[in-house]
Amino acid sequence: DQQVKQNSPSLSVQEGRISILNCDYTNSMFDYFLWYKKYPAEGPTFLISISSIKDKNEDGRFTVFLNKSAKHLSLHIVPSQPGDSAVYFCAAIGGGADGLTFGKGTHLIIQP
Amino acid sequence: GAVVSQHPSWVICKSGTSVKIECRSLDFQATTMFWYRQFPKQSLMLMATSNEGSKATYEQGVEKDKFLINHASLTLSTLTVTSAHPEDSSFYICSAKSKKGGYQPQHFGDGTRLSIL
Numbered sequence: 096d097q098q099v100k101q102n103s104p105s106l107s108v109q110e111g112r113i114s115i116l117n118c119d120y121t122n123s124m125f126d127y128f129l130w131y132k133k134y135p136a137e138g139p140t141f142l143i144s145i146s147s148i149k150d151k152n153e154d155g156r157f158t159v160f161l162n163k164s165a166k167h168l169s170l171h172i173v174p175s176q177p178g179d180s181a182v183y184f185c186a187a188i189g190g191g192a193d194g195l196t197f198g199k200g201t202h203l204i205i206q207p
Numbered sequence: 208g209a210v211v212s213q214h215p216s217w218v219i220c221k222s223g224t225s226v227k228i229e230c231r232s233l234d235f236q237a238t239t240m241f242w243y244r245q246f247p248k249q250s251l252m253l254m255a256t257s258n259e260g261s262k263a264t265y266e267q268g269v270e271k272d273k274f275l276i277n278h279a280s281l282t283l284s285t286l287t288v289t290s291a292h293p294e295d296s297s298f299y300i301c302s303a304k305s306k307k308g309g310y311q312p313q314h315f316g317d318g319t320r321l322s323i324l
Contacts, residue, residue, distance in 0.1 A: 099250070127310045138213070138300055138315035139251075146310070184251070188310065194241050194253035194266070195302075195313060 098122045099187050101198035109206050114172040116183050116201050121166065124190030130159060130170045131184040133200070139184055143170070147189075172203075180205045210234055211303050213316025221324055222293060228286045228319045230301030237303035240284035241313060242276060245298040254299075257284045291323045 100119045108114045118128075126147040131139035145152040145159045145168065152159050158171045172179055182202050186195040210233040218226050230240055238259050243251040255276050257263040263276035273295075275287040284303075288295055298320055302313035 097250075129312055131315070136216075136317070138211070138302075138317040141312040141314065144310075144312060193239055193256050193304070195243075195251075196253070197243075197250040199248070199250040 096121070097198075098125075099185055099196050099198040101183075101185055101201050103201050104199070105202040105204065107204045107206060108175050110177060111174045114170075114175045114179065114203055114205070116170040116172075116185075116203065118168045118170075118185030118198055119166055120168075120187050122187070122190070122196070123166070125187040125196070126189040127187070128159070128161060128168050129186045129188070129195070130157075131186060132179075133182045133184060142183075175203075175205045177205050177207065179203060211237075211301065211314045211316040213301050213319055215319060216317060217320045217322075219322045219324065220291065223290055224323075226288045226291055226321060228288075228299055228301070228321075230284045230286070230303065230316055232282045232303040232305075232314070235303075235305045236281040237284075237305060238281065239304045240278055241302045241304075242274070242284075242286050243300045243302065245300065245318075251300065288321065291321070293323045296321055296323045 129144040130142040133139045161168045182200045184200045185198040212231045214229045240257045242254045245251045254269045255263045255265045257278040265271045278284040300318035302315045
């Protein structure tokens with residue numbers, strides 16, 4: 096069963112607008128969440144993270160929101176730029192485990 | 208920033224061959240390295256966790272005799288796919304975490320595309 100779900104395989108956003116990528120999880124033991132960005136033929140690159148004790152973390156154009164009661168997090172990118180076009184993976188960790196549990200990814204396409 | 212190097216990036220070999228993949232942390236010491244596998248249109252799935260100087264911990268369903276992991280130093284872990292078969296064809300990717308305490312983001316290599324003929 097998929098413990099981390101990214102239900103949108105792809106998302107198209109116009110340049111300059113806000114991109115919102117969503118992620119849901121089912122395991123209540125997860126207490127740390129990360130977003131990774133991946134270009135073709137490259138490994139995932141860490142983008143931003145959030146601990147379960149927070150509900151928001153901001154870094155430049157990127158903001159991650161966490162709603163623990165809904166087991167939902169989202170990544171906001173504003174303003175979206177062409178270089179943001181990539182696959183974005185949501186990942187979670189917790190319960191004493193060290194390895195990451197990933198979603199299937201969302202392919203973000205920024206249109207000029 | 209932190210860099211993880213993975214080699215080779217692409218391997219094509221005959222069925223029955225053993226293949227070794229290297230994962231190196233270039234500018235930090237990694238007490239823990241992870242190996243993931245990704246099949247087409249699927250998420251990255253953790254295969255095993257490798258701690259320096261000790262035996263790797265394998266996830267359920269991953270054959271430890273098939274996927275040999277060695278983590279002999281703080282900067283190098285290797286994954287050997289023994290007697291590879293076509294069903295082992297996949298994208299293998301490693302990540303490394305620094306010695307710092309608490310949750311630290313894992314830094315990923317660029318992955319190895321393994322194709323078994």
